Amino acid sequence: MRSVGAGEGRRAHRCEGAFARGVPILAFLAFAGCVRGPQSTFAGAGTEASSVEGLFWWMLWGGVAIWIVVLGVGVYASRPRPAAHDEIVGKRMILWGGVVFPTVTLAILLGFGLALMPPFRGPAEGQAIAVSGERFWWRVAYDVEPGQTGVARGLPPGGIESANEIVLPLGVRTEILLGSPDVIHSFWVPAIAGKVDAIPGRVNRIVLEPTKTGVFNGVCAEFCGDAHAQMAFRVVVVTPEEYAAEVARQASPAVLTGTRGEELFLANGCGACHSVRGTEAQGRVGPDLTHVGSRRTIAAGILDNTPENIAQFVRATGHVKQGVEMPAYPMLDDDELTAIADWLGALQ
Amino acid sequence: MHLLPSGKTRDNLWTLITPPTVWAWHFLLSYITAAYACAPNDAIFEAIPGPRLLVAVLTVVALAIIAWCGVRAWREWQSEYVAPPFNEASPAHRERFLEFSTLLLAGLSFVGVVFVAMPALFVVDCR
Numbered sequence: 307m308r309s310v311g312a313g314e315g316r317r318a319h320r321c322e323g324a325f326a327r328g329v330p331i332l333a334f335l336a337f338a339g340c341v342r343g344p345q346s347t348f349a350g351a352g353t354e355a356s357s358v359e360g361l362f363w364w365m366l367w368g369g370v371a372i373w374i375v376v377l378g379v380g381v382y383a384s385r386p387r388p389a390a391h392d393e394i395v396g397k398r399m400i401l402w403g404g405v406v407f408p409t410v411t412l413a414i415l416l417g418f419g420l421a422l423m424p425p426f427r428g429p430a431e432g433q434a435i436a437v438s439g440e441r442f443w444w445r446v447a448y449d450v451e452p453g454q455t456g457v458a459r460g461l462p463p464g465g466i467e468s469a470n471e472i473v474l475p476l477g478v479r480t481e482i483l484l485g486s487p488d489v490i491h492s493f494w495v496p497a498i499a500g501k502v503d504a505i506p507g508r509v510n511r512i513v514l515e516p517t518k519t520g521v522f523n524g525v526c527a528e529f530c531g532d533a534h535a536q537m538a539f540r541v542v543v544v545t546p547e548e549y550a551a552e553v554a555r556q557a558s559p560a561v562l563t564g565t566r567g568e569e570l571f572l573a574n575g576c577g578a579c580h581s582v583r584g585t586e587a588q589g590r591v592g593p594d595l596t597h598v599g600s601r602r603t604i605a606a607g608i609l610d611n612t613p614e615n616i617a618q619f620v621r622a623t624g625h626v627k628q629g630v631e632m633p634a635y636p637m638l639d640d641d642e643l644t645a646i647a648d649w650l651g652a653l654q
Numbered sequence: 655m656h657l658l659p660s661g662k663t664r665d666n667l668w669t670l671i672t673p674p675t676v677w678a679w680h681f682l683l684s685y686i687t688a689a690y691a692c693a694p695n696d697a698i699f700e701a702i703p704g705p706r707l708l709v710a711v712l713t714v715v716a717l718a719i720i721a722w723c724g725v726r727a728w729r730e731w732q733s734e735y736v737a738p739p740f741n742e743a744s745p746a747h748r749e750r751f752l753e754f755s756t757l758l759l760a761g762l763s764f765v766g767v768v769f770v771a772m773p774a775l776f777v778v779d780c781r
Contacts, residue, residue: 409765416769420776427781429699456695508695 345496345523351543352498353515354426361419368411379403426499430481430513435472436461437482439491439504439526442533442630443593443606444470448553452481457508461485466557467581469593470539471601472524473556474498474516475549484510492528495541501527516543521602532629538607559584560596560653567649570642574635582653592632599653605630616647662730665752669727673720673756673763680716680767684709684774692780701778709774716767724760727753 342349350356379399383391434452438445438461447465454462461483474480484493484504493512494501502512526537544552560582562568568585571577577587583596598604601611605627609615619626621643623634638646658664691705692698731753740751 405761413765413769413772416772417776420773424777424779424781427698453698455698457693 344521345525347496349497349518349522351516351518351520351522352495353517354499354513355497356517357422357426358500361422364418365415372411375403427511427513428479430479432475432478432480434462434481434483434511435474436465437472437484437493437504439484439486439493439530439537441488441531442526442537442627444472444493444524444537444539445593446470446472448473448556450483452483453511454483455509455511459485459507459509461509466553467594468556468597469595469601470603470606471542472539473542473544473549473552474514475546476516476519476543478546478549479513479515482512482514484512489530490528491526491530491537493524494527495522495524497522498541498543503528514541516541519543519545523607525607533606533627536606536608536627538603540602540607542602555600556597562649562652565645565649565652567645567647567652570638570646571649574638574646576646579632595650595653597653599651611651613644613647613651616650617643620646662733663726665727665730665749665756669723670752670756670759673723673760674766676716676719676723677763677766677770680712681770683712684770687712688774695780698781699779702780703778706774706778709771713767713771713774717764720760720763720767724757724764727756727760731757 347355347362348359350359430452432452433449436445436447436450438447446468447461448468450462450465472482482493484502485508486504486506488506490506491504492501493504495514498514498516499512502510504510520543522541522543524539524541526534528534530537563585568582571582572586577585577589579589579591581588581590581594581596583594587595593606599611603609604611604616605619605623608627609619617640620635621638622636623630623632625634635643663669687705687708691702731750734746734750736747736750738751738754740747740754
């Protein structure tokens with residue numbers, strides 16, 4: 307082993323110093339990079355997210371100010387004036403700086419937060435959307451009766467079924483009714499609003515009021531099992547007119563039937579778990595696939611919706627998404643997989 | 655409550671933990687009140703003035719008890735003032751220590767009760 311010379315050692319030390327200085331800059335850039343992304347609470351794409359963002363900045367800068375004052379007092383007490391200080395002054399500082407100031411600050415913040423909450427949870431407009439968190443995907447039903455929240459309840463039946471993608475009308479307060487048949491999940495679209503749990507045996511509600519059109523990410527924010535981190539969804543915000551058209555489109559049966567892909571889909575038993583309205587596939591276990599081709603992602607928000615990805619997922623589900631309930635189909639040959647994937651991809 | 659010949663309280667662990675105990679009971683009763691009113695979760699936009707008033711009464715009572723404990727501790731500490739720390743192994747220092755500690759706990763409990771009650775001030779229904 308070659309020993310490191312003094313010059314090299316200094317250079318290495320300088321490099322480490324530069325690296326140490328660079329880390330905060332890199333961290334800041336990484337932070338800045340995700341500030342306005344589709345999964346950021348800073349995207350300001352909803353009234354609630356914008357309010358929470360405002361509160362965050364107040365608390366951040368308030369925290370920075372307190373940090374500077376506390377450190378400043380510490381430096382003052384130890385460097386310019388290291389000798390013993392006047393006892394009365396010290397006690398006053400403890401009383402005002404350590405008791406009165408934090409109590410009043412916390413009271414103001416608590417009051418500010420409490421005043422924000424009731425309007426967020428106020429009444430919504432129009433029909434509700436039922437969303438069921440299921441290991442590890444999201445069942446969606448448009449056009450259900452709103453307001454049926456409470457304990458010892460399930461989500462209202464009916465509605466126009468879809469999965470893993472929720473279309474929302476811009477500027478409308480839309481009620482999302484949340485439930486779950488298995489374990490506790492948490493519904494969170496950071497760009498638009500806060501999070502609310504989906505709890506078995508009760509129906510919770512959250513109101514989303516988007517203020518920007520676009521596609522945003524949603525996630526499960528409560529650990530629910532192996533594939534918890536891969537239990538995502540997309541939220542697509544469109545104008546109210548486009549929303550009405552989209553719900554009508556979702557209500558229609560599958561646009562393409564009678565293909566070889568459909569035959570293979572049914573012959574291999576996929577219809578036992580999945581529904582494709584307009585065909586014999588009427589399963590209720592897994593996601594409704596009637597319009598799966600029009601969704602932006604597959605496998606609950608983790609893969610781009612391409613025929614190749616659909617084929618890959620069907621062939622090796624557990625490899626793509628560990629813990630997924632759907633079995634893999636490695637026995638299908640490439641030709642069959644391609645036919646099924648092409649058909650599903652065509653279900654716009 | 656044991657009284658000393660001077661008419662003052664002989665402080666012990668029970669007098670010390672009275673303020674935080676009142677805080678804990680206030681929290682529990684306020685929580686049960688809100689849970690009882692809102693658990694069915696049927697009419698979430700219907701105002702619940704009764705339970706809010708009950709929380710207000712509980713709050714006034716709790717604050718009064720805590721304030722009384724704090725004032726008593728303050729008076730007795732001041733009347734035979736010893737500055738902290740109360741390091742001597744003597745009955746007088748033991749008393750001053752307990753009185754001073756009770757005063758601090760009363761202050762903390764007072765703020766705690768106010769913070770616990772604030773949601774009932776801002777939120778008028780079960781939403």
